[in-house]
Amino acid sequence: MSEQQLFKVTIDNITINVAPGTSILQAARSIGGDVAPPAMCFYSKLQGSGGKCRTCLVEVSKGSEKDPRPMPKLVASCRTTVMDGMEVKNITSNKVNEARAGVVEFLLINHPLDCPICDQAGECHLQDLGYEHGKAGTRYEFQRRTFQKHDIGPYIQLHMTRCILCYRCVYTADQLTNKREHGVLSRGDHSEIATYIEKAMDNDFIGNVIDVCPVGALTDKTFRFKNRVWFTKPVDAHRDCPICAGKVQLWMRGDEVFRVTARKDEWGEIKDTADGKTGWICNDCRFEKKNVSDWVIEGPSVINRHSVIAQGHYLGLKQPEETIVKVMHGQNPRFFMDIHDVSEVNRLGIDLSLIEGPATSDTFNELKKD
Amino acid sequence: MKLLLEKNHVAGIRGYEVYRREGGYRSVEKAMKMSPAEIVDEVKKSGLRGRGGAGFPTGMKWSFIAKPEGVPRHLVCNADESEPGTFKDRYLMEFLPHLLIEGLIVSSYALGSNVTYIYIRGEYAWIVDILEQAITEANNNGWLGKNILGTGFDCQIYVQRGAGAYICGEETALIESLEGKRGNPRIKPPFPAIKGVWDRPTVVNNVETLAAIVPIINMGGEEYAKIGVGKSTGTKLLSACGNINKPGVYEIDMTISVEEFIYSNEYCGGIANGKKLKACIPGGSSVPILPANLLLKTAKGETRYMNYESLSDGGFATGSMMGSGGFIVLDEDQCVVKHTYTLARFYRHESCGQCSPCREGTGWMEKILKSIDSGKGKMSDINLLWDIQSKIEGNTICPLGDAAAWPVAAAIRHFRDEFEWHVLNPDECLKRNYGLAHYADEIHVPVTA
Known part of the structure; x- marks a missing residue:
């Protein structure tokens, strides 16, 4: 593609050239980092997904070179295509940050927050989203909506209470499998993902709905509570x-x-x-x-x-020069409890970056001997 | 001035014979001699604005429709009139079905739609029969079908019943539902004018808008534009309900004042039982509620008229919207908190659940309003409610989020003291209403007898 055919887009004051037809979100992802808006429902591999969760809202401060008017509302960046000369504000816009915090709050009011017993914890997009854009507390004081857990097929369990209705699994089952496996029943905050009359989802590729689920609503029954x-x-x-x-x-x-x-x-x-x-x-x-x-x-x-969950996360990490004594201006606080008294893992003196691959307590014990 | 409901009281006007004798289908005869572009031009000249609520110029909407070679285009009539307080389309379809059919034929010709749909809400079951009867009669008399009036233009109209969801009144949700899918609004763009029913260019218009095409063609766009004032041309049907002496559907020419509309005997006939006017929702449940003093006079002290510009004068801070014309009047005995709670409950029930702010926010607002209404609210709840609505508004896929947020916002904006009274008097608020406060005290004596 020649240079002229590319569209110039500025996102958070970073200018890039992208092909026409690219969505704002994809353009921002090609920049990467914090500029990329979070996306809970958009899935680039699924046709028609996106636009639903509203976490990727951005402000378009300049429509295009031809029509420089700003867009009146915040737009869903996953479903809005770029125009030549478009200027987009993501994290540099207060309006966006406020709206996003609002969306996170909305997503969490009916979420059970049962992370301690949820299999998705640790790789949950909602956890990440809440951590990056959410508030410390909730203002919701009412009972949360709950659903019964359902086994849909021998391998997958559906826990609707955790669902944020991103529709990704619906699109997956629709596009990846030969027949439509399930859909959404009811309306509003009582709508649910269901197969209707408790039908099993039975298809060679249906397990992929677990991978696309951003939260712990669809879990792998062969892994549930194992680790x-x-x-x-x-x-x-x-x-x-x-x-x-x-x-x-x-x-x-x-x-x-x-x-x-x-x-x-x-x-x-x-x-x-x-x-x-x-x-x-x-x-x-x-x-x-x-x-x-x-x-x-x-x-x-x-x-x-x-x-x-990232492997080698501690690789090349340097111990900070400021010790606790230095930060506390000479005071040396007494530990209430040293975790190493009760736990085998993470012993002082063990260089975590030396551990290669999966580690068990045996690995730690071996390293301790060295 | 009556254009749409002019022949309303002629006996047997529902049937084809009487309708034709009274001058029906003249516009089709006239339109078929014009080119489609000329009709669109007439509609543009008439300044007709969409009667479904948004008030978008119809001629402009029609000129947006894409015309790719070899792709059929569709006209869809939105008869999914589900806004609480609005029942003008029902009246029109029930008593003058041929007027709608006539408008549909002319509009279909102008847009090149050979297959036209009427999407009607499920609750209007008996109207489906009336419309189908009218379509059959029109078919038998050569107004529909193949080669209409020898012009070579074919048109067929189908009536499709919805299942009664409010959201299916939103044009893209309507299209989804028409296609047989779950009525979730589509994400725009692409707009229906480019990709609508079955990915074909589509125009979705309200019943009243399409009916108004008939007088526009009959009298000419320029003549039609002379009726009314400013950009509010032509006549508008209003469905008045609530605490008034004469609820019903009225046709006005948008030059009368709000005060005249409420108090004159020709229209609402004043507040029932000699009570005072407290508040009013001038355009269907989604538009902001206005207290009596702001309803009759704008913030600048000018008289407020029943037209698009005047009703929205002052923005949402001190104004409201013409909306779909559902004129809901509240007298001094009505509780705004309870009223807002009822609306919030409606929107919570009708939210499609597709996008998160609307799905979760409407439920949250309903719960808070319920607790305030039942005397369990806290002072901080009022600010919280305000914050929630501000985070729903404008952040959703379709206008239902806005429609759910605006009534709550307006109620807090204008009736905050009533909310506070509910919080401060938890026992009393269960037994009696707040009654009249300062916003209604300034109400004067009705002008007309």
Whole structure:
């Protein structure tokens, strides 16, 4: 594509050139960092997704070179395409930050906040969103809406109470599988994702709805309550699968495979495989192959999102020069309790960056001896 | 001045014979001699504004429709009149079905729509029969079907019943529902004028708008534009309800004042039971409520008239909107908190649940209003309510979020003392109403007898 055909877009005072038809969100993602608006419902691999959660709202302060009028309302950046000369304000706009904080609050008022017992905790987009854009407390004082848990099929459990109705799973089931598996029943805050009359979702690729779910509403029944996400370490692996590409991420602890998921990029979306197709994986790979011998392990995955699960997160980390004594102006506070008295992990003197791959208490004990 | 309801009281006007004898379908005869572009021009000249609530110029909307080669275009009549307080379209369709059919034929010709739909709300079940009867009669007499009046233009009208969701009155949700899907509003762009029903260019117009095409063609756009004032041309149907002596559907020419509309015997006939006027929602439940003193006079002290500009004078701070013409009058005995709670409950129930601010916010507002209404509210709740509505407004996919936020915002803006009274007098507020406060004290004696 020649230079003239590209559109010049300025997002938060950073100017880039993108192809016509690109959405503001995709343009911002190509800049990366904090400029990229959060997206809870938009999923670039799913046609028609986006526009629903309203977390990606941005202010368009200049429509285009031809028509420089600003847009009257905040727009959903995932579904608004760029125009030549468009100027967008994301984190530099107070209006956007306020609206986004409002959306986070709305998303959380009916969310159970049961992170301590939720399998998604640690890689939950809603946790990230709440942490980055939310407030410390809630002003909601009423009973939260709840639903019964449903088993939809032998592998997937639907916990509607946690759902934020992003519709991603509906699009996945619609576009990835041969028939429409489920949809949304009822209206408003009592609407729910359902298969109607408790039908099972039965399809070779239906397991991918777990990967696209930004919260813990759809969980893998073979992994439920088995382990916390941050105790398992991700490694890339592949196998010869007759159904799918077979390129997956294994979540291991020691030599045990706890969970199999598709490989995800830094926006939490499933990565494309080498031939340019989205790397959806089949149910067989996801739910049935839980032995290391089933897989050819390629090596540790690099994850530049979700800090608690990222491998090598402590690599190259330097101990700060300011000690507690220095910060406290000479006072040396007495610890109420030293965590190392009760826990085997994270002993002082153990250099975490030296640990390669999944670690268990044995690993820590070995290092301690050195 | 009556244009739409001129022949309303002629016996048997619902049937084709009488309607035709009274001069019906003249506009079709006239229009078929004009080119579609000329009709669009006439409508543009008439200054007709959409009667469904937003007040967007109809001629301009029609000129936006994309005309790609070989792709059929559609006209959809929005008869999903679900706004609380609005029942003008029902009246029109029930008593003058042929007027709508006539307007639809002319509009279809102007837009090149060979298949035209009337999307009607499920609750208007008996009107479906009336409309289908009218369509059959029009078909039998050569006004519909193939080669209408020998022009080579084919048109067929289908009536589609909705299932009774308020959201399906929003044009893109209506289109989804018409296609047989769940009535969720689409994300715009693309607008229906580019991609509407089955991804084809579509125009969605209100019943009254399409009916108004008939007098526009009959008398000419310029003549039509002389009726009314400023940019509020032509006549408007208003459905008046609430605490008035004569509730009903009235046709006005937008030059009368609000005061005249409420108190004159020709229209509402004054407040029922000799009570005082407290507040009024001038354009259907979604538009901001106005206290009596701001309703009759604008903030500048000028008389407020029943037209688009005058009703919205002062913005939302001291004004309201013409909306869909659902004129709801509240007398001194009515409780604004309870009233707002009722509206919030409606919007919570009708939110489609697609985007988060509306889905969660409407439910939250309803719960807070319920607790204030039942004497369990806190002073901080009022500010919280204000904050919630400000975060819904403008941040949603479709205007339902705004429609849910505006009544709450206006109620707090103008009747904050009543909310505070509810909080401060939790026991008393269950037993009696707040009654009249300063915003209604200034009300004067009615001008007309």
